[in-house]
Amino acid sequence: MKFVEETKLLTHRGTMAILNAAVARAEALGQPQCIVVVDRSGEVLAEIRMTGAKFLSRKSALAKALTAASTGVETTSIPEAVRTYIGLATDGSVTGLPGGLPIVLDGVLLGGIGVGSGSGDQDIDVASAGLAAIGA
Amino acid sequence: MKFVEETKLLTHRGTMAILNAAVARAEALGQPQCIVVVDRSGEVLAEIRMTGAKFLSRKSALAKALTAASTGVETTSIPEAVRTYIGLATDGSVTGLPGGLPIVLDGVLLGGIGVGSGSGDQDIDVASAGLAAIGA
């Protein structure tokens, strides 16, 4: 292993494309959402709280985005049996709540998106619409 | 005084318009920025960290947005003589750093925008461009 490796990062153009598509999908569903996008180290790239969305869903949407960016898989992959324990051990950052998806393009993990305020299915739907906008 | 009063709130369409215009202006200036929009209670409505912006400017941009939303005036209005003391007493939420503007429409305070990562003049320029997008 060398000291440095090649990788890729999501530009703000990519982030804005995700945000716009996710908001459009949430509007189409008639379900206002909190949407958060983080980079592969978990630092926030963008977020939006739609009119009528629960403001505390900002926090759960962030946890979903963090979990997906950290693990590289959907939040629902966290086994039921350990959710409480891992949640506690990570200040609530690791969550098994639906609505967190990794952002993966050409096999490279770029970060995560977390959506919260709707039902689990709606949250996943909106997150997926965001990813589709950049072909992820 | 009655128990309840009429007011106005910034919708996510308004927030997105501000964000898009601010990003466009920052791109035109060639200065990547962190841009944060908060509502009149200081809760974050949206934010974006542009590619190449300093990630710690997320924190100062938030402080700028909070200060402007809380006071209803530009951050630079905080008197020099009290900046350190007010900053200490508010966990750093009140700041006199340039780049925080209140969002006021038809005389109603809707929230604040904070911009950071450029020079003070650039931060104010980008924040102003954001507000102009909604006629504020």
Next chain:
Amino acid sequence: MKFVEETKLLTHRGTMAILNAAVARAEALGQPQCIVVVDRSGEVLAEIRMTGAKFLSRKSALAKALTAASTGVETTSIPEAVRTYIGLATDGSVTGLPGGLPIVLDGVLLGGIGVGSGSGDQDIDVASAGLAAIGA
């Protein structure tokens, strides 16, 4: 009881030996890990996040190291029945997740090591390899 007692402390040479051995073992397993070493007061002595490790595992690895250093026994010794309650009462610092081992040499508790990002067995394996490097 006298006012003062003899004790021992882990030097940074000891800490580096643990870290190097743990990293080598994780590489051999092909499982990148977050590894944290704390002293007997729970203050961090060293940590490393290996390339490809989950960044949120830094938090759970810290909790594991803290728990082991505080109790003097392996994290899995925390009874299942109280894990949630103790986790809540300690801000998540006490955890029963596998991968936390006390650092004990010649019967003296020197601190704890916590490893996270792999399976429970892998985490314990890597932590043990770290301890073996100093004969603990």
Next chain:
Amino acid sequence: MKFVEETKLLTHRGTMAILNAAVARAEALGQPQCIVVVDRSGEVLAEIRMTGAKFLSRKSALAKALTAASTGVETTSIPEAVRTYIGLATDGSVTGLPGGLPIVLDGVLLGGIGVGSGSGDQDIDVASAGLAAIGA
């Protein structure tokens, strides 16, 4: 601007090389140090607290590393006139204290190193020795 850009990341081999070289230099100087390495989003990659180093220097070393990674320049580049204000607005994350250097290789910003516990000159010296180990 495309949705994704090429970049590079520091591997744990690179991080360990930095840590080992920095520790060796601090030993040569006879000044124990706290040394922190963060990635380009400010997430900790590694840290070590040497025997005899001030434990609170972990915090200032982290701030130094964060500042250098965020700005891409040495911490001492933060203008004296704004240090208090930017420090307050960023929860102390931005600091002008000497001992924080950006990690730049082939023109790519990979993160930052922060060193604290010695004099300003010693801190810079040890940080520089760390960077030299990977040719940065």
